[in-house]
Amino acid sequence: MIFGAFGRPIEGEFLSGDAYLIREIEHGWLVALADGLGHGAAAAEASEKALSIINTYAGAHGSVVDLRNVLRLCHAGLAGTRGAVIGLCHLNSQDRVWSSLVVGNVTLRVLSDRQLNPVPAGGIVGYKLPKTVHVAEWPYCEGDTLILHTDGVREDYSMDFLARKQGLTVQQAAERIIEKYGVNTDDATVIVGR
Numbered sequence: 001m002i003f004g005a006f007g008r009p010i011e012g013e014f015l016s017g018d019a020y021l022i023r024e025i026e027h028g029w030l031v032a033l034a035d036g037l038g039h040g041a042a043a044a045e046a047s048e049k050a051l052s053i054i055n056t057y058a059g060a061h062g063s064v065v066d067l068r069n070v071l072r073l074c075h076a077g078l079a080g081t082r083g084a085v086i087g088l089c090h091l092n093s094q095d096r097v098w099s100s101l102v103v104g105n106v107t108l109r110v111l112s113d114r115q116l117n118p119v120p121a122g123g124i125v126g127y128k129l130p131k132t133v134h135v136a137e138w139p140y141c142e143g144d145t146l147i148l149h150t151d152g153v154r155e156d157y158s159m160d161f162l163a164r165k166q167g168l169t170v171q172q173a174a175e176r177i178i179e180k181y182g183v184n185t186d187d188a189t190v191i192v193g194r
């Protein structure tokens, strides 16, 4: 997999309340995107804390990734912060399986043989988790494109321009999405993987 990512803060802020992690782990990848509630430093504190917890978890667990457990750790660790909405995605490249978990307003889209739009659970990590959190799983196929973005990006975009034949790198695709579909009333961040 190759990943590209791009983000920028809301107009008038220097610091984004969004934060992301793209980490190669044993037999796969762990990708996380967090959007701290509100904007500015307090939002960034919550999202950075979530990512630091996820990064520590990834370092300690090798190829064994339990997304529900990651979520529980984040929820406990974010108590006392503003809280964050979070999208987590794990590729097990040995078993060729993706799994994902989303709490709150983070969007995950997958361009694959079949298009997949996993359903997020409501809630705010660090404040209130939903009763049940769905972990979506689907087979990994070579060439799959994964997109994870915060709600600073409109959702009504077509993924046509991400098709391989358009020749965009994942980094160019990430920048294009923010440029064309980022809203200026919120921090906006997108990760594109292929």
Ligand SMILES: [Mn+2]
Pocket: 035, 150, 151, 152, 186, 187
């Ligand atoms: Mn947001």
